[in-house]
Amino acid sequence: MTVRAGREFLALPGPTTIPDEVLRAMHRPALDIYSKPMVDLTEGLLRDLSKLFATKGKSYIYIANGHGAWEAVLSNVLSRGDKVLVLESGSFAVGWGNAARAMGAKVEVLRGDWTRAVRASEVEALLRADKDHTIKAILVTQVDTASGVVNDIEKIGKTIRAAGHPALYMVDAVASLGCMPFEMDKWGIDVAMSGSQKGLMTPPGLGFVAVSERASAVHQAANMRTPYWDWTERDGIEHYRRYAGTPPVHLLFALRQAVDMLFDEGLENVFGRHQLLAEAVRRAVAVWSERHVLSFNIREDSERSNVVTTVLMGSGYDPMRLHHYCNDKCGVVLGIGISNLQGRAFRIAHMGHVNAPMILGALGVVEIGLKAIGIPHGKGGIEAAIAHLGERVRP
Template sequence: MSYQAGRHFLQIPGPTNTPLPVLAAIAKPTIDHRGPEFGQLGREVLSDIRSIFKTAQPVIIYPASGTGAWEAALVNTLSPGDKVLMFETGWFSTLWNKIAKRLGIEAEFIEGDWRSGVRADAIEARLAEDKAHTIKAVAVVHNETSTGVTSNIAAVRRAIDNAGHPALLLVDTISSLGSIDFRHDEWGVDVTVGGSQKGLMLPPGLSFNAISEKARAASKKAKLPRSFWDWEDMLAINEKGFFPYTPSTNLLQGLKVAIRMLHEEGLENVFARHDRAAEATRRCVRHWGLDIQCQNPAEYSSSLTAVRLPDGHSADNLRAEILTRFNMSLGNGLGPLADRVFRVGHLGDFHDLMVTGALTGVEMGLRVCGIPHRSGGVEAAMNYLSGNAGPAAQAAE
């Protein structure tokens, strides 16, 4: 491709834009990962990251993608032949299910429709049937990145409790952590899986397991093979701020700054900013006359919006035209949604003008591709945003 002037709009639902202060921290000289300077850095990030998960318990940091943290959650808590109950919400819940099966875990999948979140009542009913407690864990995705659907994790916790079942609760927050309110301790989650490349505003390369006391106790009895992912090796040396093998030193420098930025803005303000961008996007989509993949308004994601195109129109062709003509990347449809939906990411480091700029690019693309729509969707988004100013604007008034 020839050079395209101006800023590229990265509007996929992750990786997201990395802010300049984080990039500057990552670009600092690499330090000795066994030296005292790194020990101080390690202690700070290992302590401070707990506030993002809203937990007082340990958070383990891996030099890996979120997929690695999926595997770590499973191998540290389960044994060969154990049964885990999962719920199909989309592409990423399906991938986690496949990983479990490859590890020798019996993964039972409750079928979903890719337009709705986890049904807590179905979880409760299945656990109530399991009188022998053969199900050792329930594993669900908080925010399904392929569909733009957010599930009610507190309701899943209540379902497990209502069934009187001892199963562990494992939750994927890869596309919600730092973007949508999540409460590891309050919601009784045993293992929370996270990644660096979305709401935490970092490049890919770090992943996380926040763990409860119950999960750590289970790990002492779990029999699945583990070495790189072993929690105990991590926890033993993490106390001094170090890692059992070479960590992603420069990404940890960036993580320190990203955590500070999230707290300077205030987590509640961060979540409100994402809520506002998501609602503006949905109003725009509805004005166009297009369909939102998520069917239940109570489950709308604040990290991204997946948009369905009318039959006979190619979402991939639309994305390609928008990239070529307007220098903007949108998320593609995955699995059965391939070429049927496009995904607009509105998470991480962004503000209202970036949201309206992205929506303008989509509306121009719809026009170029001859996709039926009602023009003026961007104005509907602007009308909403101008009447719902964020904290920065309110402070200036």
């Protein structure tokens, strides 16, 4: 017997739930790709992407996922043999660094603990020791969806400037853009990248890159440049060069609708919604953890992200049993533990097109699953989440 009839809920960190309005926006014929409406669509999206990144710099749209956007960033500002510094706090900055190595860069990793954020003091010490400025770029994620950590991007940027180091500061905002504050210019970020399938509520397939003037200047001498990713090629007069060929018209229709929805809600309200729902999840997990089988992967509450919570499962219990139960019996798809946490954790996403009933429903299903499978947990997690929202969401 199951109770999963009805709409399946994706509680995994990407792709996230796509709003009905976004799905409907794609259900129309393609545009003439040489027409003024097509040009206007592109130019409007590029302007609004720069607004989301909070930069006066240019933005670019790629027909690619986040891994493609990684390559776009690297190939446009690096030359073969350049050294990059990777700030580890989970899986994805390291993955970005691996891409750089495969493309011909030298890579140094500032090893991190998957239970905490990057320590700015460690970054500063390493940069001050690099007296010859051999490091050309620094790679970090704002949120790592494997570990569930959020890094203090503003503080790291201040540290880089305090060290007087000229390396480009490059940030992966795939899991954070449109969910939490991101201030590219204010925080001294040189290049930022993101993707369509998380906070931007659009199907996978679009990658975004935002570029400062300093990065644009470095770009001129970079020798990793290839035709598809090249910013100079995409700055050409002909509109089709914005996409290195045929535009992804229907994904652009979807993105236009999704961005409009974010602006209509108001970014501060969007950020506040994510914070409230994330804290509701954390209140539930804290109660479940009272039996010492479940626990937060990220130790410090202030370093737990507002977009995904990674929950460790110990004492020999298998998180995949919970994953299968929630999906097969109840229609809630949790995130699995990945990379170093494979087989040790599950993840609850709370990003993008989410509201209180969706999050409370997901938490309720997790609590049902814990009871049904017999995984020891503190009782009353869902009540704690409800109490939090009842206190904070006032009439």
